[in-house]
Amino acid sequence: MIDQSTVxxxxxxxxxxxxxxxxxxxxxxxxxxxxxxxxxxxxxxxxNVSPAKGIYKCxxxxxxxxxxxxxxxxxxxxxxxxxxxxxxKYHIEVREKEESPEDIRERNDRESQxxxxxxxxxxxxxxxxxxxxxxxxxxxxxxxxxxxxxxxxKFGLGFCPDGKDVFTVAAQKEGYKMEFLEKTGLTIKRDxxxxxxxxxxxxxxxxxxxxxxxxxxxxxxxQDKTIAKYLNSPESEIYHKSRVLYGIYEAKRxxxxxxSCYLVEGYTDVISMHQAGIENVVASSGTSLTTDQIRLIxxxxxxxxxxxxxxxxxIKASLRGIDMVLEQGINVKVxxxxxxxxxxxxxxxxxxxxxxxxxxxxxTDFIKFKTNLLLAGTENDPLAxxxxxxxxxxxxxxxxxxxxxxxxxxxxxxxLDVREEVLYSELRKLKLKSDEEKLKxxxxxxxxxxxxxxxxxxxxxxVVLPEKNPCAVEEREILRILFKYGKMRMAEIADENSxxxxxxxxxxxxxxxxxxxxxxxxxxxxxxxxxxxxxxxRNEGFDAVRHFVYHPNPQISKMVSDILSEKYSxxxxxKARGSHVEEEQxxxxxxxxxxxxxxxxxxxxxxxxxxxxxxKNIPGDNLEEFFALQGQFQKLKSVEGILSERLGKRTINH
Numbered sequence: 001m002i003d004q005s006t007v008x009x010x011x012x013x014x015x016x017x018x019x020x021x022x023x024x025x026x027x028x029x030x031x032x033x034x035x036x037x038x039x040x041x042x043x044x045x046x047x048n049v050s051p052a053k054g055i056y057k058c059x060x061x062x063x064x065x066x067x068x069x070x071x072x073x074x075x076x077x078x079x080x081x082x083x084x085x086x087x088x089k090y091h092i093e094v095r096e097k098e099e100s101p102e103d104i105r106e107r108n109d110r111e112s113q114x115x116x117x118x119x120x121x122x123x124x125x126x127x128x129x130x131x132x133x134x135x136x137x138x139x140x141x142x143x144x145x146x147x148x149x150x151x152x153x154k155f156g157l158g159f160c161p162d163g164k165d166v167f168t169v170a171a172q173k174e175g176y177k178m179e180f181l182e183k184t185g186l187t188i189k190r191d192x193x194x195x196x197x198x199x200x201x202x203x204x205x206x207x208x209x210x211x212x213x214x215x216x217x218x219x220x221x222x223q224d225k226t227i228a229k230y231l232n233s234p235e236s237e238i239y240h241k242s243r244v245l246y247g248i249y250e251a252k253r254x255x256x257x258x259x260s261c262y263l264v265e266g267y268t269d270v271i272s273m274h275q276a277g278i279e280n281v282v283a284s285s286g287t288s289l290t291t292d293q294i295r296l297i298x299x300x301x302x303x304x305x306x307x308x309x310x311x312x313x314x315i316k317a318s319l320r321g322i323d324m325v326l327e328q329g330i331n332v333k334v335x336x337x338x339x340x341x342x343x344x345x346x347x348x349x350x351x352x353x354x355x356x357x358x359x360x361x362x363x364t365d366f367i368k369f370k371t372n373l374l375l376a377g378t379e380n381d382p383l384a385x386x387x388x389x390x391x392x393x394x395x396x397x398x399x400x401x402x403x404x405x406x407x408x409x410x411x412x413x414x415x416l417d418v419r420e421e422v423l424y425s426e427l428r429k430l431k432l433k434s435d436e437e438k439l440k441x442x443x444x445x446x447x448x449x450x451x452x453x454x455x456x457x458x459x460x461x462x463v464v465l466p467e468k469n470p471c472a473v474e475e476r477e478i479l480r481i482l483f484k485y486g487k488m489r490m491a492e493i494a495d496e497n498s499x500x501x502x503x504x505x506x507x508x509x510x511x512x513x514x515x516x517x518x519x520x521x522x523x524x525x526x527x528x529x530x531x532x533x534x535x536x537x538r539n540e541g542f543d544a545v546r547h548f549v550y551h552p553n554p555q556i557s558k559m560v561s562d563i564l565s566e567k568y569s570x571x572x573x574x575k576a577r578g579s580h581v582e583e584e585q586x587x588x589x590x591x592x593x594x595x596x597x598x599x600x601x602x603x604x605x606x607x608x609x610x611x612x613x614x615x616k617n618i619p620g621d622n623l624e625e626f627f628a629l630q631g632q633f634q635k636l637k638s639v640e641g642i643l644s645e646r647l648g649k650r651t652i653n654h
Contacts, residue, residue: 019067057565124158134159162200215239254279269343277352332366474599490588
C-alpha cells in the first residue's frame, strides 16, 4: 500500500485542470472550464471542470469525480494504479507501507507465477520459430490456417515440444522452481513422475487486461481421438477463467474507439478477425459467459455483437447465458453467419471494411433474433408457442431499462401476434416472482448470517441488506448543504444566561439534529459519509469537500462529486439590472430546518411501513408481539402528525 504522506503529496499536486487538460481541450466559462466529454460522443460540450472544487462532471453521461477518479475512468486503472500514474506524472517518489509477512508471501508467489508464465511464452515462441520440430509442425499449422507471420508474433503464438518433460527441464535449468511450474499448471507432477502439460501442442498465451501472461491454451495436432483437442491451464492464483476474455488486452483500445465489442467463441476466431483488420473482438474461449466477463466488457463499452456460426443446436444452448448480458444493461446484437462458416473462416473471405459493412447490415438485436429463432416450428403447437412467449418475456424482464423493455414488448407483440397487454401481464408476473425470490434469498442469507453472528459474534461483520433508499432525495440535499455551507452561520441567537450573541453553524446544527433523533441511512455509502463527517468536522483544518472528493473509496468520491456538481445557478442578468435576487445562503435559517423536518418525516413514514409489514407476518396466536408493534406504530404516527403540522400539513408519499 502507498504511504499516506505520499498519497497526500500526490493529491496536492494533481490539479484537476492540469490532469484533465492532458486528454480534453478545455475552455473557460465563468468559474468553470468546459470541453467535449472523453467518455461519450458529443458535439456540444457538457463536460465541466471546477478548479475551485477540484472535480469534473459530465451532464451528458453523468460521470464525475476528482482527478484520481478521472484517471481511473479514462485509463481503466484501480485507485492505487491511478495514484501511481499521477505520481509518475508529477515526479513523486512512491513510498509504500510495510507489508505483513503473509502479504509479502502472496505477492511474491503471484509474481513468481507471472515470471514463470512469461518465460514459458518466450520458450514456446522460440521453439516455434527456431526448432526443427516447431517449424515443421507448429509454424506449418499456423500458416496453413492462413495466419501471417506478423499476426503469429502479435499474439505470441508458440509450440511446446513433444516429449515427456522438455519444457520442464529447460525451465529448471534457467532456475525456475518446480513449485511455480506446478502452480501455473505448466508441469504436472505426481510423486516422482513429471510431465509437460502441453507437450506436442501449438500454444496460445492468455493474457490479463494489462498484457501479462497468466495462462495458456494448447491445441493438439494429433489425430488420436482419445486426446482432447484443446487443453487450458488449470485455475491458479493468477488465472481464473471465469474472469478472463481471450484477446481483451489486444482489443481494449479498439473497443473504446469503436464503442462496440464483437464476441466470438475461440482463439482462432479472434486472431483471424485481427488479421482481417477488426480488432475490437474477444472470445469467451468456449465457456459460457460469466458475470465477471460481462463486466470486463462493460468497462470499455455497452454494445456487444455476438457472432454465431450456423449451428442451430449450439446457438439454442447458449441463449440462456445471454440473459446475463442483458441484465448488466448491455445492448446485445447477434449476427448469424452463413451455413458452414465460422468467424475464423468467414473473416478470411473479405477485407476489413467489407466485413464491417456486412456485420452492420445483418446484425439484429438479440430479442428479435431469439424470437425468430424459437418461433420456427411452433406454428401448430399452442403449448410450444406459450412456452416461447414465456421465454422471450423472461429475457426482456431482466433488462434494467424500462424504456427498452417497453420497446421490445411492442416489437414482440408484432412478431408473435400477441396483444401487448398479454405480454405486459406476463412481465408483471415474472417481476413479482423475481422480487419474491430475491426477498426470500435475502431473508435466508440474513438468517444464515445471524446464526453465524451468534456463533462467532466477534469475528463476523454485521450484514446490511441492500434495499432501495427511501430517503435518498432528502439525504443528498442535506449532504449538499453540509458540503456547500457547512461552516457558515445560519442564524444568531442570544444566550439566555450571559445575554451574548451565539452563532449557529450549519454543520453543528445539522449533525446535532440528526444525532438527537437517531436515524441511519439504508444506503451504506450515505451512512459512511455521515459517520465520517461527524467524526471529523470538529477537527481543526478539516476541509469536508477536499476530504470526501479525494476519498480512497471511489463510490464515496463519486457521490460527493455528483452532489457538488450544479448544472444551474442564478443568472447574473437580473443583478445587472438592479433586481434583488435572494441567494440560497441568505435563506439557510429557513431551508436547513425545513429539509431536516422533511427528512425526519420521510424516515418516520419508512419506519411505520416497516412495522406494518412486520405486523402482517405475525402468527395469529402471538398477540403480545402484535400489540407491542401496534404501540410502536401508534407512537410513530403521533410523531408523523407533529412533523406534518410543522411542515404545514404536508404529506410525503412513498
